[in-house]
């Protein structure tokens with residue numbers, strides 16, 4: 261089978277490798293689609309990974325084609341989103357179901373082979389969240405991972421019906437967070453971005469977006485919230501300006517959710533450090549999503565919302581490629597030759 265594997269930093273290429281055979285609990289999934297995550301770009305060009313060579317891609321969906329154990333025969337032909345984290349199940353966070361905080365995890369698409377391939381060997385059926393609606397295609401199902409991150413950010417922000425929310429960063433996670441905010445009953449939903457193309461893309465999807473290069477977004481947000489400030493701010497940029505803006509535009513006693521991966525040397529200005537205390541803000545971090553059954557499996561809820569047509573995500577896919585052109589697509593994103601919302605590897609482009 262074909263697989264896009266990282267061999268070293270900057271050495272990402274299409275290989276022909278042995279198609280894996282599932283044994284025991286293992287399940288072989290034929291990949292339908294796999295999203296390019298914001299984290300995949302630095303992984304390929306700057307940071308690398310722990311294991312080489314490895315097929316990258318952790319945001320993927322596919323169809324069950326082979327099972328190791330006869331008892332899982334019923335799964336063949338089913339379509340699913342794949343939860344890529346393999347928890348140790350031994351450490352304290354795992355014991356309370358906080359698998360994304362596992363101290364000794366494995367991960368499909370960074371430490372083990374993932375979704376930028378024709379097939380992926382998944383450790384067990386536990387990782388699969390099945391869609392029951394044939395109209396939800398595999399491209400949309402590959403969006404489940406980022407949709408769950410967005411949903412988790414809203415939960416971490418403890419958003420209540422009627423509250424105003426500001427989301428800094430109008431990329432795919434920002435727009436998905438805005439969609440969840442509406443589902444959770446937000447009052448005003450306000451996005452910001454510094455890139456007019458991204459701002460306009462989110463506006464076309466019905467959201468209010470402030471271009472913070474053109475306007476003073478703190479002043480605008482205060483104006484739009486009757487001078488109070490936002491109840492919840494989701495910081496999705498990981499930059500100094502994002503963190504400082506969040507502290508300035510949130511209300512007294514409000515909640516700031518730290519979602520964006522940190523950029524180099526992010527700092528909080530002295531007066532904003534003081535404001536964080538004076539306003540008695542609540543700061544919450546977000547790391548991935550929540551997959552245990554209690555109180556709620558965010559993945560199953562996401563697929564349920566897609567299956568019942570109450571949430572859309574496929575319209576955020578702006579770029580697609582087959583495996584042959586995937587390296588080129590990565591380069592175009594890295595060099596900023598193209599502006600994307602979501603770019604995906606779509607297996608149907610290889611089948612033609």
Ligand SMILES: [Zn+2]
Pocket residue numbers: 297298299318319405
């Ligand atoms: Zn990701």
Ligand SMILES: [Zn+2]
Pocket residue numbers: 347348349350351352353354361362363364365
């Ligand atoms: Zn663990």
